[in-house]
Amino acid sequence: MESTTLIIGASGQIGIELTMALRQQHGAQAVIASDIRPTTDTELLQGPYEVLDVLDKEAISACIEKYNVREVYLLAALLSATAEKNPEFAWKLNMDGLFNVLELAREGKLDKIFWPSSIAVFGPTTPKEATPQHTVMEPTTVYGISKLAGERWCAYYHQRYGVDVRSIRYPGLIGYRSEPGGGTTDYAVDIFHKAIETGKYSCFLRSDTRLPMMMMEDAIRATISIMEAPADSIKERGGYNIAGCSFTPEELAAHIQVEIPEFEITYEPDFRQAIADSWPSSIDDTYAARDWGWKSKYDTALLSTTMLREIHKKKAPSTVTHH
Ligand code: SER
DSSP states (O other): OOOEEEEETTTSHHHHHHHHHHHHHHOGGGEEEEESSOOOOTTGGGSOEEEOOTTOHHHHHHHHHHHTEEEEEEOOOOOHHHHHHSHHHHHHHHHHHHHHHHHHHHTTSOSEEEEEEEGGGOOTTSOOTTBOSSSOOOOOSHHHHHHHHHHHHHHHHHHHHOOOEEEEEEOEEEOSSSOOOSOGGGHHHHHHHHHHHTSEEEESSOTTOOEEEEEHHHHHHHHHHHHHSOGGGOOOSSOEEOOOEEEOHHHHHHHHHHHOTTOEEEEOOOTHHHHHHTSOSSBOOHHHHHHHOOOOOOOHHHHHHHHHHHHHHHHHHHHHHHO
16 A cells, blocks of 8 residues: 555644645645544645644554555644643643654654644743744743643654654644634635624734744745755754744734725734743744755735635625625
């Protein structure tokens, strides 16, 4: 049997788009999508789909055997805002899920693992501008603590057991294909939907909160290219900084107003403001550029026009059928 790739957490923000991109590249049968719940998503159902709990190591092992899986993308996790509401479960899900997959690789059942880290590994004592690859890391959120611990475990499994695990510190990811998934940066997804649907948005962050962001297409390209890079070019076995564009809610709103002049934004910061305040505002990604040729394509203006255009397109067919 041909070897396959397994995506755990395929229904999530990154998972759906990564499944589509990898199936495009390798064929639908070569990419096994899985998530904790059954799906009705027609894209995910274009190829094999399994209900899989990342906390059930035996079930993952059985799935690996069934499909001759050699590579895993482990995307199942609670994001920052959701994790703060349930720290104990977030820690369990984010860490035990990673351990299960790292152990399966140590046992020789996998050749390669992708595991996402995040800008949440940084904290209030980290330099905020052009945050370097190697710097002070004192995260204050349970999500950030789990990502930093996970990075160190990835590096440990690589150094001690030779496990080929690769990781990226994603900034806030902005895509039109999937729903926001409980992140602090997700205002910048929701804002586009609200702008088109109602012409108004109430933002849960202050107007001047600058955070590192990235168009989903860039993030998927980064993910596939770090996984395709020769093993010896991957010098960082924790997580790589990658940069897209940085913006504030106010700046993003101004971009939207170029196309929707009547768009109005108001600000009602909640508990997520403290999370955002602890994170960098921009990222230095020279290590990723040097080691595996990373370069982003989307600036804020292109991100904004792409989001508005694609969300419009998605809504257009249903408008037509209702008439
Ligand atoms: N976008 C994520 C979040 O806000 C950060 O990794 O939780």
